[in-house]
Amino acid sequence: MSANRLLSGFDGLMALSRREGVDIRPTLLRVLTDLYVQSQRHTADEERQFIELASRLLDEVDDATRAVVRAKLTTYPHTPHEVRKKLAITLPLEQYPLVSPLQFESELDTISAPTLAPEQSHRPLPMLSMKPQDASSLIDMFLSAGSKERARILEELVDAPLKPSVKVDPRRAARAVIALEAAAMVADVAAFTSELGDALILPSAVTRQIVNDPLGEPLACALKVLGMTSEAFQRVLLFLNPAIGTSVMDVYRLARMYDVLAERVPLIMLAAWRGSSIAATRAKYRPALYDDERSRARPPSGAVRPAPMAADPVVRRTQDNTEH
DSSP states (O other), X not given: OOHHHHHHHHHHHXXXXXXTTOOOHHHHHHHHHHHHHTOSOOOHHHHHHHHHHHHHHHTTSOHHHHHHHHHHHHSOTTOOHHHHHHTTOOSOGGGSOOOOHXXXXXXXXXXXXXXXXXXXXXXXOOOBOOOHXXXXXXXXXXXXXXXXXXXXXXXXXXXXXXXXXOOOOHHHHHHHHHHHHHXXXXXXXXXXXXXXXXXXXXXXXXXXXXXXXXXXXXXXXHHHHTTOOHHHHHHHHHHHOHHHHTOHHHHHHHHHHHHHOOTHHHHHHHHHHHXXXXXXXXXXXXXXXXXHHHHHSOOOTTOOOOOOOOOOOOOOBOTTSOBO
């Protein structure tokens, strides 16, 4: 796992958790922990980043989330000492029961879940719109991850209180699905990319990034937004991108993920792609010099304009070179 690049995306996402009314810090901590325990080896830089991010989040999450994270890190043999100390994991590892994290999480939900009134239990959670920089951080983190980490991120987005994008008009989506499958069957990547960008209202650079991704998860999310059937998606995989189509395991992996992908997750990713394109546009047109905006601004009304410099006396000469 390239955790060094992967964990860096969490710094931008931390801004999401500081907004009033919505708290996604428990989700961020669970994603961070799951990604860390998937690998048995970490560099010193990766471990340092995990300690820094996990320590910050552990101080800000609820007790239930801390308990779930503690259960996962207790059975992980390479939990950093600082994190073990923060979670009070002091007993030898062999004295802890090897409880499955999923089993522990389900038992915790049934035991410690608060009892809500009927009108409160059906109350929808507040949804949070992503700022462009936050959306760009999410996309960067997703694209820098491997296939397993991407699957984990998509799984965690199911319960994340992030506002999804509006669904594409069904008639427009149906036309796009037909055109996309036709372009894929003849391996016309340019036509496929153009149609996908028009249907999802995405810039060409972002759409090319989705289509040309070597692992395929971005393309799966994009086509899921349009409602393409699983069979049609598999045909697109086989003919559009040879790097994926020639690998039976990749096609099978993506087809399974496509079948279980929740509807709102691709819409969250679409919102993130649109937000990241805004962030990229702003960065592109940022002033090149630190004082460009200041130099272009008009002086205030009360400002004293500098006096014009005195002009040199004009020396006029006649045609016979005599001065007057």
